[in-house]
Amino acid sequence: GAVVSQHPSRVICKSGTSVKIECRSLDFQATTMFWYRQFPKKSLMLMATSNEGSKATYEQGVEKDKFLINHASLTLSTLTVTSAHPEDSSFYICSARGGEARGEQYFGPGTRLTVT
């Protein structure tokens, strides 16, 4: 199957700082990328959907000014957690889908964010 990478895999930052997480589709063009966060032993929560070249669509309750998403190219989307707080500590996962809306989504390995 297709490969999606995330970088970094693990990051520790101090409260008040910003952290950028990259999501790349390595062998296909991802017209749509999704960002999720997951709490321990919980389901994934969809945060936002981004289409290349347009603004991301955020789910209800997700602060767009706090979680900045940029989908600048067909192979790269970034999630920036601004002014991070300890409650932002979580496992963040991206997924990517090619041009077919009915097609498969491929998930990245996730990024473990710890805010101290």
Place this chain on the structure above:
Amino acid sequence: SQQGEEDPQALSIQEGENATMNCSYKTSINNLQWYRQNSGRGLVHLILIRSNEREKHSGRLRVTLDTSKKSSSLLITASRAADTASYFCATNPKIIFGKGTRLHILP
């Protein structure tokens, strides 16, 4: 609200036995996908079944889909220790996951 809900929440079986997990969803779908997640890791795509399909096989995996009941099942045959993981179902076009089934294979 979550689109998919897995059942049971947890399942422990002996190695070699078959494991069956179920998923129910709420609205109409284009397809349904099953994923596996090992502890603290990302999701691995297992199988996709389209809304016009009723059954699909992939190796030791068998997935069924009943759109009239808005439900799907995942069967893992001849389970192995390496199958220990959490299993999630997700639906398109907007993939929303349930809480997953935590499968534990006993040696």
